[in-house]
Amino acid sequence: DAGVIQSPRHEVTEMGQEVTLRCKPISGHDYLFWYRQTMMRGLELLIYFNNNVPIDDSGMPEDRFSAKMPNASFSTLKIQPSEPRDSAVYFCASSTETGFASGANVLTFGAGSRLTVL
């Protein structure tokens, strides 16, 4: 298995532009998570999906952020319009159902997408 695959690995864009980050979870994983990592705030959960359905999006910072999961093998995180304060590393992670209800599940992370908004 190639693991969780994210693209692009690096994105540099100008303020106001639309940014789309992509994620392919591990086949068979029922849960998909989007995290953001910054020096100031550390790792923050933005949103997570179960069987392609968004379960908790309370971490999405504002309406400029949206996430979709049209099928079990693909998810996107979109920022429109982007702002310099959105600069961060965005991680996608996936997990199986095993242990999820009890909180014992383990996340597998992708390598991240480093976003720089000028």
Added chain:
Amino acid sequence: AQSVAQPEDQVNVAEGNPLTVKCTYSVSGNPYLFWYVQYPNRGLQFLLKYITGDNLVKGSYGFEAEFNKSQTSFHLKKPSALVSDSALYFCAVRDIDQTGANNLFFGTGTRLTVIP
């Protein structure tokens, strides 16, 4: 709400010496605790977890962690550090709220540098 604290931003240790990366937690109920490691330009990787049972948990790459309920700690340890252990280490705690939503709260991370 659940939370974890990693009191040290940076830990330096000589190769071959034992290492400890500290983590304390604050939870209501039974804690589910995790350690993840992040190598440069990589995503986080799972090292080990404590759910229940033995207080000493063994994980990947020779790491272990000791759950101490009285001190509310879950320190990561390794008997003999390798230069390749140099990375960013995150402690995390599972939180399940009243709606059933399931979240993993990460600490701020501790950068471990093993000096040859």
